[in-house]
Amino acid sequence: MILPREFYLQNPMDAAHELLGAYLCREMPDGSFIRAPICELELYLENDRACHAFGGRCTSRNDAMFMMGGHAYVYLCYGLHNMLNIVLGPAGMPAAVLIRALEYDNCNGPGKLCKTLNITRTDNKLDLTVGKRVWIEPRDVNPKIITGTRIGVDYAGADAQLPYRFAIANSPYISKPI
Numbered sequence: 001m002i003l004p005r006e007f008y009l010q011n012p013m014d015a016a017h018e019l020l021g022a023y024l025c026r027e028m029p030d031g032s033f034i035r036a037p038i039c040e041l042e043l044y045l046e047n048d049r050a051c052h053a054f055g056g057r058c059t060s061r062n063d064a065m066f067m068m069g070g071h072a073y074v075y076l077c078y079g080l081h082n083m084l085n086i087v088l089g090p091a092g093m094p095a096a097v098l099i100r101a102l103e104y105d106n107c108n109g110p111g112k113l114c115k116t117l118n119i120t121r122t123d124n125k126l127d128l129t130v131g132k133r134v135w136i137e138p139r140d141v142n143p144k145i146i147t148g149t150r151i152g153v154d155y156a157g158a159d160a161q162l163p164y165r166f167a168i169a170n171s172p173y174i175s176k177p178i
Contacts, residue, residue: 001137001138002128002129002130002131002135002136002137003022003070003128003129003135003136003137003138004129005068005069005070005129007069007070008068008069008070008086008087008088008089008128008129009068009069009070009088009089009090010088012043012045012088012089012095012097013043015069015088015097016041016043016088016097016164016166017145017166018139019038019041019086019097019136020038020039020040020041020139020143020145020166020167020168021037021038021039021139021140021141021142021143021168022037022038022136022137022138022139023035023036023037023038023136023137023138023139024036024037024038024099024102024117024134024136025134025135025136025137026117026118026119026133026134027132027133027134028117028118029118034104034117035137036102036103036104036107037102037103037139037168038099038101038102038136039101039102039103039167039168039171039173039174040099040100040101040165040166040167040168040171040173040174040175041097041098041099041100041165041166041167042097042098042100042150042151042164042165042166043095043096043097043164043165043166044085044095044096044097044098044164045094045095045164046093046094046095048156048159048162048164049155049156049157049159049160050150050153050155050156050159050160050162051065051094051095051096052065052075052094053065053066053094056094058094061075062075062094064085064087064124064125065085065087065094065095065096066091066092066094067087067091067125068087068090068091069086069087069088069089069090069095070086070087070127070128070129071086071087071125071126071127071128072084072085072086072087072119072123072124072125072126072128072134073085073086073087073096073124073125074114074119074120074121074123074124074126075121075124076121077110077111080111081110081111081114081115082111082114082115082119082120082121083098083110083111083114084098084099084110084113084114084117084119084123084134085097085098085099086099086128086136098110099113100113100151100165100167100174100175101113101167101171101173101174101175102173103168103171103173104116104173107173108173108174108175109175110175117134119134143168143169144168144169144170145166145167145168145169146166146167146168146169146178147163147165147166147178148163148165148167148178149161149162149163149164149165150162150164150165151165151175151176165178
């Protein structure tokens with residue numbers, strides 16, 4: 001079962017917690033499938049200085065964040081790595097989670113995850129509720145969740161210390177210890 005649009009329209013903090021353990025599914029270009037649990041993510045909200053849409057700033061790079069929840073926001077980081085985010089909440093209220101790691105080989109970091117799953121900017125704005133190329137299926141169990149600060153957002157001042165990084169406790173696949 002593919003997560004429905006309503007899932008993505010709930011409170012972003014609740015959705016972020018419920019995405020841990022959910023299955024990110026990818027139909028690969030060769031027709032094969034990968035299905036792996038999400039074990040680490042980071043939340044970004046409009047009023048957070050680390051968010052690309054801080055203060056309602058909408059650009060051609062981040063306009064996917066302003067779409068209705070359930071869409072992919074894929075951007076290029078440092079000119080090298082694609083990063084997969086899942087848009088949350090109603091249209092016009094930017095919020096997203098960066099998928100940092102999956103319980104799958106070579107997916108313990110957002111850039112490595114996108115490289116392994118062949119997720120590129122052509123997947124930006126993809127509707128995740130349709131079930132083509134990339135989608136998410138519900139988790140089987142409620143995992144124990146640990147919380148920490150996000151990685152690489154020191155420029156955000158005090159907002160860099162927000163406890164918006166979430167991971168499944170004791171997962172050996174997370175990108176960095178919390």
